[in-house]
Amino acid sequence: GNSVTQMEGPVTLSEEAFLTINCTYTATGYPSLFWYVQYPGEGLQLLLKATKADDKGSNKGFEATYRKETTSFHLEKGSVQVSDSAVYFCALGGTTDSWGKLQFGAGTQVVVTP
């Protein structure tokens, strides 16, 4: 079945540091890939997505490229801010046999200090 593996946290960074969160997946078919962010006490918000190989999703300074050859969708941001402190979830979905079901990774907590 489909699965998503992402790096464990917490990841603690200083403001303006470079952030990378690794995400790899296994799937049948041609899934879409997503990054969701959850701020403390809130629900999940879509951060970015990519629907096919070599697509790059970007939003709010975050980027991730859909790499089919390495089955990866790593999240990056060049200069983090304290307001980026949150839990980040990598997710897979949209295959023809599970088009509405998202498979989530365990989440990575990111803490950015001033």
Add this chain to the structure above:
Amino acid sequence: NAGVTQTPKFQVLKTGQSMTLQCAQDMNHEYMSWYRQDPGMGLRLIHYSVGAGITDQGEVPNGYNVSRSTTEDFPLRLLSAAPSQTSVYFCASMKGFGNTIYFGEGSWLTVV
């Protein structure tokens, strides 16, 4: 535009009690689903629906019941609450294949 609305936001239940978590969306989305979020496990799919009158089980359906009588509403029923059902529950909706999934703000449930 309210999006996906969940109620209640917080609830404490005693073991054996039943309750219903409400979910409503005003975006005319065909697809709705319920997830639970537990520490270190991400979100896991409980039940989903691809349209009014159609529901199916997800990864962790035991102890939960759903129905979809209208496009807008997708309630989740806990039949006899157990401490293992202490979790944060998220409702989600989507227009159709390939579209973005929108989440509600979550319902924090504690079973004592």
